Amino acid sequence: MRLTTKGRYAVTAMLDLALHAGKGPISLADISERQGISLSYLEQLFAKLRRNELVRSVRGPGGGYQLSRDQVHINVAEVIDAVNESVDATGCHGSGDCQSGQTCLTHHLWCDLSEQIHAFLSSITLLDLVQRKDVQQVAKRQDRRYVDQLIMSTGEKTPADRKAAV
Amino acid sequence: MRLTTKGRYAVTAMLDLALHAGKGPISLADISERQGISLSYLEQLFAKLRRNELVRSVRGPGGGYQLSRDQVHINVAEVIDAVNESVDATGCHGSGDCQSGQTCLTHHLWCDLSEQIHAFLSSITLLDLVQRKDVQQVAKRQDRRYVDQLIMSTGEKTPADRKAAV
DNA sequence: TATTTAACCTACTAAAACAGTCGGCTAATA
DNA sequence: TATTAGCCGACTGTTTTAGTAGGTTAAATA
Numbered sequence: 264m265r266l267t268t269k270g271r272y273a274v275t276a277m278l279d280l281a282l283h284a285g286k287g288p289i290s291l292a293d294i295s296e297r298q299g300i301s302l303s304y305l306e307q308l309f310a311k312l313r314r315n316e317l318v319r320s321v322r323g324p325g326g327g328y329q330l331s332r333d334q335v336h337i338n339v340a341e342v343i344d345a346v347n348e349s350v351d352a353t354g355c356h357g358s359g360d361c362q363s364g365q366t367c368l369t370h371h372l373w374c375d376l377s378e379q380i381h382a383f384l385s386s387i388t389l390l391d392l393v394q395r396k397d398v399q400q401v402a403k404r405q406d407r408r409y410v411d412q413l414i415m416s417t418g419e420k421t422p423a424d425r426k427a428a429v
Numbered sequence: 430m431r432l433t434t435k436g437r438y439a440v441t442a443m444l445d446l447a448l449h450a451g452k453g454p455i456s457l458a459d460i461s462e463r464q465g466i467s468l469s470y471l472e473q474l475f476a477k478l479r480r481n482e483l484v485r486s487v488r489g490p491g492g493g494y495q496l497s498r499d500q501v502h503i504n505v506a507e508v509i510d511a512v513n514e515s516v517d518a519t520g521c522h523g524s525g526d527c528q529s530g531q532t533c534l535t536h537h538l539w540c541d542l543s544e545q546i547h548a549f550l551s552s553i554t555l556l557d558l559v560q561r562k563d564v565q566q567v568a569k570r571q572d573r574r575y576v577d578q579l580i581m582s583t584g585e586k587t588p589a590d591r592k593a594a595v
Numbered sequence: 596t597a598t599t600t601a602a603c604c605t606a607c608t609a610a611a612a613c614a615g616t617c618g619g620c621t622a623a624t625a
Numbered sequence: 626t627a628t629t630a631g632c633c634g635a636c637t638g639t640t641t642t643a644g645t646a647g648g649t650t651a652a653a654t655a
Contacts, residue, residue: 323652489623
């Protein structure tokens with residue numbers, strides 16, 4: 264079992280999509296900018312998310328990604344699963360042939376743990392996350408920063424420009 | 430976060446000690462035999478377990494390892510911790526500086542998950558495991574096998590020899 | 596129609612961790 | 626004195642992580 268940046272990035276990116284849903288497709292460049300994740304790495308992760316039908320893509324200018332289902336129907340466990348980070352804690356993938364064909368001494372313990380983690384993560388949907396106070400605060404901060412960056416790069420200065428940029 | 434054979438081996442070996450407690454020190458060779466774990470690898474793990482004062486060692490012939498505390502006062506979480514397999518699921522070790530000094534979008538989610546896992550694993554003591562039916566069954570099988578191996582290697586054949594071997 | 600955008604795809608890589616192995620040393624016992 | 630079994634450090638093949646690099650393709654826009 265492992266939970267590294269791969270799974271964390273995937274969930275973070277999916278949550279970014281959820282937070283900016285209804286504004287048309289979101290480009291990976293935007294997510295990369297907001298979440299501080301390498302663009303090429305995001306591409307690899309989204310290839311897997313797409314294959315697992317968690318996101319839909321739109322190509323060409325103005326294109327990007329959208330959630331393929333309602334936020335309430337996507338949970339954290341399946342996102343982590345999609346990028347090949349198993350939540351399974353057993354060494355035998357649950358089959359029970361851990362010690363030369365038979366179950367090892369601690370097999371059931373790891374089964375219980377896996378179940379526990381899976382139950383917890385699959386009970387949390389993207390909608391749950393979007394509605395959390397702490398998530399909304401971080402999202403607000405990131406969006407402000409994102410707009411500021413945009414203005415810096417375009418060199419526009421008036422409040423009207425700022426509005427236009429958003 | 431990761432949970433691989435390292436942590437699983439550590440818990441399994443500690444449980445083996447717990448199951449054979451009261452029979453004097455248990456050698457790593459015995460644990461290696463019963464649990465199918467490489468002896469040299471066990472040595473490395475027990476060095477860490479010893480440094481974390483989870484086991485006591487006795488050197489010389491007839492030596493081995495014993496639990497340093499009562500089975501009810503050793504839980505699974507601290508065993509895994511001792512071999513450097515953190516149960517922490519955050520990328521920032523809980524500090525909250527995941528995204529260039531500030532918290533990332535999913536920081537609190539991983540905190541919650543870590544807490545969840547830690548609560549689960551630290552609630553399970555070695556005594557709990559020893560008392561489980563499934564553990565007792567596997568232990569019984571392993572002990573039978575262990576004795577059979579012993580007889581095979583010594584070439585003794587009568588029931589009396591078998592009793593003597595145990 | 597040419598250009599730009601942004602998805603899509605393959606291959607490569609440095610660094611780390613995993614799961615060991617090997618060889619030798621030291622303390623205690625028989 | 627020989628044996629047992631813990632102790633210790635160094636080394637190794639393999640896998641995974643967390644990227645990078647360099648290209649191709651589809652769609653929109655100028």
